[in-house]
Every structure is written in structure tokens, then in C-alpha cells.
Amino acid sequence: MALSERVKSTVSCADPDREQMISVLNLYTFIYECDEGDIEEALYWFSHDWHSGQFSNLYAVLSTSPFSPSRLAEGPSEDGFAMELYEELEAAFVTHSNG
Secondary structure (H helix, E strand, C coil), X not given: CCHHXXXXXXXXXXXXXXHHHXXXXXXXXXXXXXXXXXXXXXXXXXXXXXXXXXXXXXXXXXXXXXXXXXXXXXXXXXXXXXXXXXXXXXXXXXXXXCC
């Protein structure tokens, strides 16, 4: 089994909807002094990276997102606070197991 397959098999993600993710991010908006653009970018990339298919809540968030990344983008920008917010979403919804 390849390393990436072993790592992926030990990590799982909940399927939060937009409101659940916003609730988590609202706890951090004052800490990071972020704006709506940072929040939308974090929601987009988290949903992009963790959705489990077209019938998941995360896919619905991704497909209705007002954020549109550049063609060369591969993840949250490090210019604002989107990366920090993305990491907060991972901390809240991604589970690492010793499996």
C-alpha cells in the first residue's frame, strides 16, 4: 500500500453543511481579523479537498460557493487569513485515527 493510501485510510472528515462551518469560523473572525473573502475562500478549499461526492453537504457548499479561484491556485491563499481559517475547519471536522 502506498504511503498516501495509508495516510488517507487513517483520516476521515465529517460532512458539515455551510452553517456548521460558518459557526466554527465565527469563533475565529476576531482573532484573525478576516473578511468575508477569507471565509469564502476557506469554505471553498475545505469543501474542495474533503467532499465525498456529489451528494455530500461539502459538495453542495463547493458547488454554490461565490468564491472562484484562479486557474493556477492549488489551495487557500497565504496572502490573507484563508489558510488559517482552513486549518480551523480541519481541526473541527477532520479526524485522525491510528488505524
